[in-house]
Amino acid sequence: MNEGYNPEEIKLLKEECQEAGTNFIHCDDEDVSTSENGELAHVQFIGSYKGQEVIYDAIIYTLRLHHSSLVYEKAVEQAQKVYPDYLPLDERAPGYKISPTIEEEAEELITELIESIEEEEEVKVKEHLEIEPEFEYGVGLDACLNIEAITDDVVTKFIEDFNHGRLKLDTTLYSFTSSEEDED
Numbered sequence: 224m225n226e227g228y229n230p231e232e233i234k235l236l237k238e239e240c241q242e243a244g245t246n247f248i249h250c251d252d253e254d255v256s257t258s259e260n261g262e263l264a265h266v267q268f269i270g271s272y273k274g275q276e277v278i279y280d281a282i283i284y285t286l287r288l289h290h291s292s293l294v295y296e297k298a299v300e301q302a303q304k305v306y307p308d309y310l311p312l313d314e315r316a317p318g319y320k321i322s323p324t325i326e327e328e329a330e331e332l333i334t335e336l337i338e339s340i341e342e343e344e345e346v347k348v349k350e351h352l353e354i355e356p357e358f359e360y361g362v363g364l365d366a367c368l369n370i371e372a373i374t375d376d377v378v379t380k381f382i383e384d385f386n387h388g389r390l391k392l393d394t395t396l397y398s399f400t401s402s403e404e405d406e407d
Contacts, residue, residue: 227278227361246382261372262288268382278361286369290348290399298336302329347396
């Protein structure tokens with residue numbers, strides 16, 4: 224049974240939120256590091272799904288972060304056509320071996336490809352929302368917002384808008400460059 228639908232679990236989360244004075248709680252997990260410059264938050268909140276009160280397990284992230292992830296994936300895919308043995312750090316199994324020269328050449332190529340993909344605006348992104356009812360805990364929610372940083376205020380407003388049916392997503396397609404980040 225999915226515990227995120229359990230009224231006891233929902234009651235506990237409501238109490239936690241009330242104690243915190245917010246409409247959500249942050250989830251502590253290793254995947255979501257604070258080094259993301261506030262571009263991503265993993266939270267849980269109470270909402271309604273198909274008329275039933277449930278716990279939403281949400282990842283909320285910026286459009287810029289989404290864009291840079293897609294650009295990186297595309298660059299790695301292209302680089303792997305030249306260097307088929309190359310694997311990004313997060314995909315390497317224990318015992319993975321690659322020559323330092325090949326690794327360096329592949330990473331230089333990836334950097335060049337990222338610059339080229341950004342320059343040509345090959346990747347365009349827009350705000351989106353994905354709901355995953357078959358989640359391990361509650362209902363999974365993926366939300367990508369065109370905003371500089373995912374602050375507690377942003378999360379609070381997002382949840383209020385989401386829960387009251389006022390959430391309006393921007394359908395404009397955007398592209399970003401890494402150099403814009405350096406200017407901040």
